[in-house]
Amino acid sequence: MHFIRQIVAADVQQGRNGGRVHTRFPPEPNGYLHIGHAKAICIDFGMAKEFGGLCNLRMDDTNPSKEEVEYVDSIQEDVRWLGFDWFGDVRYASDYFGACYEYAEALIQAGKAFVCDLTAEQMREHRGTLTVPGKDSPFRERPVAENLDLFRRMRAGEFADGVRTLRAKIDMNSPNIHMRDPVIYRGLRASHHRTGEAWLIYPMYDYAHPIEDALEGITHSLCTLEFEIHRPLYDWVLDQIPEFFAEAQKKWSALTLTEPARPRQYEFARLAITYTIMSKRKLLELVKSNLVEGWDDPRMPTLSGMRRRGYTPEAIRAFCEKVGVTKYNSVTDFALLEHCLREDLNQRALRYMAVLDPIKVVITNYPEGQVDELDAVNNPADPAAGTRQVPFSRELYVERADFMENPPKKFFRLAPGREVRLRWGYLITCTEAVKDAAGNITELRCTYDPATRGGNAPDGRKVQGTIHWVSAAQALDATVRLYDRLFRVEEPGATDGVDFKTEMNPDSLKILTAKVEPALANAKPGVPVQFERTGYFCADKASAPGRLLFNRTVTLRDSWIKAASKA
RNA sequence: UGCCCGAUGGUGUAAUGGUAGCACAACUGACUCUGAAUCAGUUUGUCUUGGUUCAAAUCCAGGUCGGGCAGCCA
16 A cells, blocks of 8 residues: 555545545646656546546646647547546646736735846845855845736736746745745746737746645645655645635636645655656657657657557556555666566457568478468467468468577477477478578478378377468568667666767667568557567558558567577 | 655565565476466565664664755746
8 A cells, every 4th residue: 555545545534625535637738748657647547536536637838938739639648548537627727827816916915925126147146055045135025016016017028038027935044945935927928828928927836736736626736756845835835825715716616615625745756667768858859859750659658659559558557556656766677567568468469470580481292372271369368359260371481580400409499300380280390491502591391291280290299399470472561660678778868978869779670571461461550469479569550451560569578588598 | 065855685566563575577397389378486675773662674863875956947
C-alpha cells in the first residue's frame, strides 16, 4: 500500500472534504505525453477510481508563449487511449483567468500583493541566494490605490513585457526562496490559444494552481517531487482570503459543494527508466532536429510513439502499477517495461511466420508445382484463437541464422546432415549448402520426410530444433523496421557537459525486407502480432495491402543468444 | 555551507514496534512443435553510529551519501 493510497484512504475514513476524493491531471500543453506522464495519469485517475471519486483533465495553459492546440488534442487522445476518462469537460487553467484576476485584486486590497517595477535582473539581486536573505523591493509599500491602478493598466497591456509584475507580499527573509515575495502575475502581450488577447497578463503556476484546484473542488492535488518546496506557497495562496474561495467555488465550480473544498498537495517521485529520456524539452529537441521522425516515432517514449510501436495500454498500466509510488528518486530497469509488454502480448498476439533475413531452401524430393495447405495454431496461449492454413511447397525461405555449416554442439538448428522440424510442417534434413564463387551460401538443399506432415514422426523420433519458414511462391514482401533502444547509455543526459544527443544509439533503427506468410496480407495497423521465434510486431499506420510495413515492438526473450555469446 | 526531501538484494518495491516478503534481472534444472511461454529452484538486502525498548527496517539524536530549490517556466 503506497503512501498516497494510505493518505487518501485515511482522509476518506475520517470524512475529510465530506469524504469526497477528487483529483486532477494537469498537463501543460507544450508537448506530447510520455511514459512518465502515464505514471502520473495512473495515480491521478487511479486514486479517484479506487475511492469512488472523480478526476479532472485540466490543461495548465498559463504560458501562451509555449503552448499549442496540437498538444491539447494529443493529450486527450493519449489519456483516452491509456484507458481513462475524465469528469465532465476538459478544463483549462485559462477558464479561471477571471477568478485569478479577481483574487489578485482582493489580495491587493488586503495589502497582500503589490505591483513591482524591478527588472528581472534587479529582482534576482533582491532575491538573495540560498544562504543569503533577500531585500525588500522599494515598491513593496506602494499604496493600495496605486497598486490597483497599475495592475489594471498591466491587464490592459499598457506596459511592455517585463516592466512590471504583481508580487505576493510574504517574506524576503524566508529560507524558502519561493516565499520571498514571489511574482504571481507577469505582463505578457501574447495571444493565447484560447483567450486570444483578452488578457495581457498571465498568472504564474504557483499562484494559479491552488486557485484552479480549489475552484474545481479538488481534494488531493498530486504532483511530482520538485514541487514539494512550493507547497508552502500553495497553502499561502489558499490561506489568505478563505471567504473568496467560498464565493468563487459557487461561481466558477462545476460542482455544487456542500462545504468549501480545501485541496492539499502531495508529491511523489517522477518516473525514470534506464536508456530513456523523460524531458519534454529534450524530446522536443529530438523532434526539431529530425533525429527522430516526430513525436510518434516508435523509438520515442511518448505515448503516441509507444502506441505506434505496438505497446498496449494494459502493458503500460501494469508497468505503472509495478513501479510503485514513493518519494525516492529511483531509476527503473527498462527490462521491467519489456516484461510487462511481453506478458500482455503473449496472451493476445496471433502468431505468424515471417523470415526477416531469408535464405532459400529447396526440398529436393518434394514435387515441383505442388502446394500443400498445413494447419497452424494461431495462439498457443489462447485456444479460442483457432487455426489457419499455411501454404507449403518445394521452395521455401528460412532464416539465414538458422543454418550453420559448422555448428557448435548446442546448436539445435539446421546444419549439414541435421534434421529439424519446420514449424507446423515437415521434418527436413539438410543435404547441401550451395555457395557462390565468393564462398557465400546462397541456397540450402534439403529432403523432407513425407510421413511427418504436421511436424511429428510416426516412428517417434525427436528433433531438437523447430524453425520458422515461408513458402517462396506465396510469400509476401514486407518492410520491417527493427527498433532498438534510442540511447546507448543507461542515464542519457546525466553527465555534465555531455550533450544527450551524442549518447544516442546509432543502431536504433534497422530497416529490412522480409518474407512473410500470406495470412499477413491484410494486417491491421496497431494490432499486435507475433512473428514466431523473432518477436512481437505490429503493422505501422502507413502499412497497407501490397506495401506491408511492420514495426518490431519487442523481441522475444532469447536464451540462445546468451548461450551462443558465452561459447 | 541555508531550507526541504529521501536512503531496504544488481533494479523497483512491501513490511507502519514482533519470522525482512514480492516482482524484474541473473543463474540452475524440468518441460516444450516458438532456444518463447510455463514450472521448480539458487544467489544477493535494512547507509552509519549511538539511544529508547523484552523486541527497531520501523521511534529518537548525530553523522554519511543522494535529490530538489536562487524563471517574470510548469
